[in-house]
Amino acid sequence: MHDGELSILDQTLLPHEEKWIVVHSHLDMIAIIRRLAVRGAPLIGVAAALSLAQLAESGASAAQVVRAAAELREARPTAVNLMYAMDRLSPLATHPAKLVAEAERLFDEDVDLCESMADEGAALVRDGDNLLTHCNTGGLATVGIGTALGVIRRAHEQGKRIHVYVDETRPLLQGARLTAWELSKLNIPYTLICDNMAATLMRDGKIQRCFVGCDRVAANGDVANKIGTYGVAVLAHHHRIPFHVVGPRTTFDANTATGANIPIEQRSADEVRGGKSPTDAHVFNPAFDVTPAALITSIVWGREL
Numbered sequence: 218m219h220d221g222e223l224s225i226l227d228q229t230l231l232p233h234e235e236k237w238i239v240v241h242s243h244l245d246m247i248a249i250i251r252r253l254a255v256r257g258a259p260l261i262g263v264a265a266a267l268s269l270a271q272l273a274e275s276g277a278s279a280a281q282v283v284r285a286a287a288e289l290r291e292a293r294p295t296a297v298n299l300m301y302a303m304d305r306l307s308p309l310a311t312h313p314a315k316l317v318a319e320a321e322r323l324f325d326e327d328v329d330l331c332e333s334m335a336d337e338g339a340a341l342v343r344d345g346d347n348l349l350t351h352c353n354t355g356g357l358a359t360v361g362i363g364t365a366l367g368v369i370r371r372a373h374e375q376g377k378r379i380h381v382y383v384d385e386t387r388p389l390l391q392g393a394r395l396t397a398w399e400l401s402k403l404n405i406p407y408t409l410i411c412d413n414m415a416a417t418l419m420r421d422g423k424i425q426r427c428f429v430g431c432d433r434v435a436a437n438g439d440v441a442n443k444i445g446t447y448g449v450a451v452l453a454h455h456h457r458i459p460f461h462v463v464g465p466r467t468t469f470d471a472n473t474a475t476g477a478n479i480p481i482e483q484r485s486a487d488e489v490r491g492g493k494s495p496t497d498a499h500v501f502n503p504a505f506d507v508t509p510a511a512l513i514t515s516i517v518w519g520r521e522l
């Protein structure tokens with residue numbers, strides 16, 4: 218955000234093009250969130266907050282701001298950070314200056330929460346560990362250094378000699394496009410794998426620990442995260458490999474009893490067809506899955522809110 222102008226890096230074009238898009242309205246932001254130009258649970262909460270602040274600052278009425286918050290809240294259904302951010306800002310609709318300050322607070326808090334998760338999670342990593350991660354949970358998915366990838370980054374900064382196996386993360390390749398891009402910028406050694414290669418690596422003793430992010434943690438500790446996370450957790454359990462979820466407390470949803478109650482976003486068939494299958498192939502494309510609490514070794518929360 219600069220002089221009232223809000224711009225975001227279009228993640229759909231990464232890693233080959235770094236293009237910033239100017240966001241003119243909350244409707245722009247909804248479209249941007251839906252097409253995953255901005256993505257990652259913490260980031261979509263903060264991005265929606267900044268967009269609402271922009272609207273409040275522009276002189277919109279309180280009723281318009283409340284309506285926009287409700288619309289932004291619906292942009293994607295699974296990551297609760299989006300709902301959390303809108304629920305914090307919406308009651309301030311009659312006080313634009315306070316709403317803007319609160320949006321800025323959400324931004325700063327996210328940076329700080331990432332730092333504390335990084336410190337807490339890095340303590341779990343041993344020198345020489347090979348780690349596995351899924352999807353993208355780094356600086357692109359938050360406004361700080363990331364959640365699971367923030368932990369990996371901190372362990373590397375601490376001088377631990379780690380190697381990261383990066384699941385490519387079908388169908389939209391957040392691992393291959395975004396995590397690989399971030400790790401190479403950070404000079405952290407990594408190997409990109411197809412999602413179906415993790416089992417072989419685990420059997421061969423090549424992975425000591427898994428770190429993944431989360432989009433919503435239910436009251437019983439079940440976790441929704443990028444589709445494929447559940448499979449990694451099952452494999453890790455089978456091979457007795459610790460499986461850690463990393464997410465800020467803004468991802469905890471006390472109002473959702475179990476993972477079965479978490480709404481799972483279904484996305485378009487073309488994302489799976491990818492131009493390679495028959496154009497009319499029937500497709501199943503849930504964007505997230507739920508990992509039961511029993512398969513999770515620990516959740517790295519970082520500090521209290």
Ligand code: MRU
Pocket residue numbers: 253256257258259296351352353354355358359363364365391429430431432442443444504
């Ligand atoms: O559909 P996406 O790319 O928004 O999904 C993102 C994930 O599943 C991440 O693992 C999660 O949001 C945590 S990001 C810190």
